[in-house]
Amino acid sequence: MPELPECEANRRRVEADCLNRTIERVELGEVTHMDLPGDNARGRLTGRQFTETRRHGKAIFAGSETGPWIVVHLGMTGSLRPYDAGGKEPDYAKVTFVFEGDRRLAFRNPRKFGTMAVIDDPDAYIAEKRLGPDALDIGxxxxxxxxxxxxxxxxxxxxxxxxxxxxxxxxxxxxxxxxxxxxxxxxxxxxxxxxxxxxxxxxxxxxxxxxxxxxxxxxxxxxxxxxxxxxxxxxxxxxxxxxxxxxxxxxxxxxxxxxxx
Ligand SMILES: [Zn+2]
Known part of the structure; x- marks a missing residue:
């Protein structure tokens, strides 16, 4: 089950491969009972870019100064997988970000415990969820x-x-x-x-x-x-x-x- 280091490795992949690219659309994979962004929430991301990423504990964020952001919890076996269209696509993709050009980002989740949501502000989210200090940062x-x-x-x-x-x-x-x-x-x-x-x-x-x-x-x-x-x-x-x-x-x-x- 992903903990802080595994989440940080996922964040880094998004940071390395998915920033500053316009999001053309956000597709849902096969119908599941997972908590995933609905039509309106996904629509908010269309035409926007991720310009930065953050992580707090096991929560992974991608967004921009003016928002919106996504917050991802990997659950038991989830992962964030950047790839290019035309190559091998990740299986079990529950959400796929289609960026301009060939770049894609899949939220891969073979089991259903992961979640993704669209939010306005990571700090407000951290406060609302009453998350404690990040385990790597705490003094x-x-x-x-x-x-x-x-x-x-x-x-x-x-x-x-x-x-x-x-x-x-x-x-x-x-x-x-x-x-x-x-x-x-x-x-x-x-x-x-x-x-x-x-x-x-x-x-x-x-x-x-x-x-x-x-x-x-x-x-x-x-x-x-x-x-x-x-x-x-x-x-x-x-x-x-x-x-x-x-x-x-x-x-x-x-x-x-x-x-x-
Ligand atoms: Zn011993």
């Missing part, structure tokens, strides 16, 4: 405030988009693994040292993935990611990786070096 003090105000499990706190925007199941596990903190630990019981260590771990994990354009083949072998199997040996301490449920979500953690207290 150490603001991060400590968020954790200190949260009585629930630290893994759940990392994944709550209203507290911290951008982290999901996979990279919350990775940050906790790196920080040596058990996922069920109460966020407000971490204490200053472990909170600071977790902030650094979040920043390092997301930063590495963003630099690698979310290419998983560039993930080092000492990360949890290649060892996310129940009973696997922990590359950090030789302990055992165990699977559990935290806040209804599956968590993988080392039973030995990730401490709860």
């Amino acid at each position: 150490a003090n603001a991060f400590a405030d968020v954790m200190g105000r949260t009585r629930g499990a630290v893994k759940s706190a990392l994944m709550a988009q209203t507290k911290l925007a951008g982290i999901g199941n996979l990279w919350s596990d990775e940050a906790l693994y790196r920080a040596g903190i058990a996922p069920e630990t109460r966020a407000d019981a971490l204490g200053p040292d472990r909170t600071a260590r977790l902030h650094e771990a979040v920043h390092d994990v997301l930063g590495h993935l963003v630099s690698a354009d979310a290419d998983y083949s560039q993930i080092p072998d000492d990360w949890l990611f290649p060892h996310r199997t129940s009973g696997a040996a922990c590359p950090a301490c030789g302990g055992r990786i165990e699977k559990s449920k935290v806040g209804g979500r599956t968590a993988y953690a080392c039973a030995d070096h990730q401490e709860a207290a």
Whole structure:
């Protein structure tokens, strides 16, 4: 499921290939029950250009200073795919932007959990959805405030988009693994040292993935990611990786070096 680094990689593709081109029309793919822009909303985009992109947490935006903008949530398996007409077209395209010339942008979505909407202003959208600070941008003090105000499990706190925007199941596990903190630990019981260590771990994990354009083949072998199997040996301490449920979500953690207290 796409998290901040995967969303950032998608944003970059739009930024690289789809800016400053007039939108001739916006087509819908096969009829679905997804939340997608209706006729009027799509009509607002006709004749306009995307001149900039933004991302906040898992929300991807493309638009211009005077608007309108699109906001995209990739859902489980969605992606944004620029391509040129005449070549191979992406399958499962639910929305296709037809730019002047041959350039196209497909919102590809094999499963139906992604959404796209036309909005006036990304900042108003972020406020309306009560999204927390972006998980890659947040500073150490603001991060400590968020954790200190949260009585629930630290893994759940990392994944709550209203507290911290951008982290999901996979990279919350990775940050906790790196920080040596058990996922069920109460966020407000971490204490200053472990909170600071977790902030650094979040920043390092997301930063590495963003630099690698979310290419998983560039993930080092000492990360949890290649060892996310129940009973696997922990590359950090030789302990055992165990699977559990935290806040209804599956968590993988080392039973030995990730401490709860
Ligand atoms: Zn370990």
